[in-house]
Amino acid sequence: MTDSRKELMRSVKFVLFSASAGLIQIISFTLFEELLKLPHWMSYLCALILSVLWNFTLNRKFTFRSAGNVPKAMALVALYYIVFTPLSTWWTAVLTGPSAAWNEYLVLGLTMLVNFSTEYLYQRFVVFRGSIDSAV
Numbered sequence: 001m002t003d004s005r006k007e008l009m010r011s012v013k014f015v016l017f018s019a020s021a022g023l024i025q026i027i028s029f030t031l032f033e034e035l036l037k038l039p040h041w042m043s044y045l046c047a048l049i050l051s052v053l054w055n056f057t058l059n060r061k062f063t064f065r066s067a068g069n070v071p072k073a074m075a076l077v078a079l080y081y082i083v084f085t086p087l088s089t090w091w092t093a094v095l096t097g098p099s100a101a102w103n104e105y106l107v108l109g110l111t112m113l114v115n116f117s118t119e120y121l122y123q124r125f126v127v128f129r130g131s132i133d134s135a136v
Contacts, residue, residue: 006133010064014123022112025048026108048081052077064124068131073127
């Protein structure tokens with residue numbers, strides 16, 4: 001398979017696994033928000049953590065097929081989320097708060113799009129840079 005075809009397939013897999021992680025995030029967010037009545041930021045944060053664990057596990061195994069050091073890869077993903085999580089939690093609180101009053105689900109969807117695009121680039125070029133297809 002050509003390199004460009006491999007990259008296309010890798011991108012398709014990432015999109016599909018991210019969509020499944022997005023479903024997990026939306027469903028768990030809705031449960032936390034509507035059933036448990038958690039504060040909005042806490043619902044977002046718990047749903048994000050569940051989504052990240054799911055997405056990392058599937059993408060490491062099937063998208064990037066990495067046999068690299070799992071703790072190192074997880075630590076690098078954690079570094080991404082050390083930046084992304086506080087920023088996204090902050091803008092979620094600001095945009096859904098009384099002064100802006102954006103719809104919670106609109107903010108969640110936009111945040112998920114930002115997360116999807118930046119995380120693919122980060123995982124492709126930082127986390128799995130030297131170990132792509134090493135588990136073939």
